[in-house]
Amino acid sequence: MPEDSQIQRLYLLNQDVLCGACWRPSVDVYRDREGWLVKFDLAGVAPDEIELTVSGRFVTVSGVRRDITVSEGRQAYSMEIAYSRFERSVELPVDVQSSEIHCEGVHGMFLVLVRPIARDR
Amino acid sequence: MQLPARIEDWFRPLAMRSRFDDLWPDLRRFEKLPEVFSNELMPPINLAESEKSVVVTLEAPGMEESDFDIHVVGNQLTINGEKKFEEKTDDKEFRRVEIEYGKFSRTMTLPAAVRTDDIDAVYHNGVLTIKIAKLEPTPTKKIKIRTE
Numbered sequence: 001m002p003e004d005s006q007i008q009r010l011y012l013l014n015q016d017v018l019c020g021a022c023w024r025p026s027v028d029v030y031r032d033r034e035g036w037l038v039k040f041d042l043a044g045v046a047p048d049e050i051e052l053t054v055s056g057r058f059v060t061v062s063g064v065r066r067d068i069t070v071s072e073g074r075q076a077y078s079m080e081i082a083y084s085r086f087e088r089s090v091e092l093p094v095d096v097q098s099s100e101i102h103c104e105g106v107h108g109m110f111l112v113l114v115r116p117i118a119r120d121r
Numbered sequence: 122m123q124l125p126a127r128i129e130d131w132f133r134p135l136a137m138r139s140r141f142d143d144l145w146p147d148l149r150r151f152e153k154l155p156e157v158f159s160n161e162l163m164p165p166i167n168l169a170e171s172e173k174s175v176v177v178t179l180e181a182p183g184m185e186e187s188d189f190d191i192h193v194v195g196n197q198l199t200i201n202g203e204k205k206f207e208e209k210t211d212d213k214e215f216r217r218v219e220i221e222y223g224k225f226s227r228t229m230t231l232p233a234a235v236r237t238d239d240i241d242a243v244y245h246n247g248v249l250t251i252k253i254a255k256l257e258p259t260p261t262k263k264i265k266i267r268t269e
Contacts, residue, residue, distance in 0.1 A: 026219040026220045026221070027217065027219050027220070028215070028217060028218050028219060028220050029215070029216040029217035030213050030214065030215055030216065031213070031214050031215075031216055032212050032213045032214075033212045036216075037213075039220065041182055041183070041219075041220050041247075042182065042247070043180040043181065043182035043246065043247030043248050044180060044246055044247060044248040045246065046246055067167075069167070069169065069176050069178055069250060071171065073171050073172055074169050074170065074171040074176070075169060075170050075171070076167065076168070076169045077168040077169060077170060077232055078166065078167060078168040078229075079167050080165035080166050080167060080180075081165045081166070081167050081178060081180050082165075090217075105246070106183070107182055107183055107184060107185070107244070107246070107247050108180075108181075108182025108183060108246045108247010108248060109182050109183045109247065
């Protein structure tokens with residue numbers, strides 16, 4: 001990953017272009033009293049199959065969504081759901097790397113709670 | 122989907138911008154362009170058929186089992202639901218909203234005759250999977266012709 005901060009930022013914001021056939025999960029970002037909540041739309045992906053990385057101000061989720069309904073002899077008629085690699089980076093206005101991070105999966109939503117250390121709030 | 126105009130206006134520019142951000146890196150999404158301008162929530166669906174059943178998979182994270190309403194009439198399957206938006210609370214403010222919320226309704230014609238008394242619906246990790254048993258093919262009955 002490029003080390004220059006501006007180039008790093010451009011790289012993380014455009015990872016989906018650089019990684020080829022990735023799809024980008026939608027994301028909601030909330031701010032509350034204790035920090036930030038980032039909610040990723042990751043239906044069909046178990047929380048333990050999601051790779052979460054933090055770098056500077058960036059939170060990145062990545063992984064592969066697999067079709068668990070595939071079986072021998074089953075013929076597909078319509079396929080709107082993407083089953084492939086996904087990747088998405090979100091920039092927050094805090095130093096994520098030195099913050100407390102908590103993750104939780106709720107009905108296909110992957111929640112990342114970022115709690116900055118007191119001096120950053 | 123009918124949301125209050127204020128909330129609908131809040132969502133649409135962000136949803137559209139996100140759609141256009143996705144458009145260019147993946148040309149396969151170009152066929153979904155008309156949905157960008159639709160007011161209806163359109164959760165994606167997969168439809169597959171095996172020897173004994175039809176399987177419908179709907180991507181709809183962040184919902185509860187009680188938020189879905191499923192009907193099968195003949196070989197038409199209808200899935201209604203509502204993806205509820207979390208109302209702003211005093212200790213929380215929204216900085217970015219890309220995820221789409223609201224009511225949806227999707228109807229599809231199933232590729233085979235099905236048994237409405239043998240349907241299994243499971244909601245797991247944000248995916249609704251409906252498995253419907255196919256009707257057994259009616260055995261062919263040979264008609265004997267009599268002469269008068």
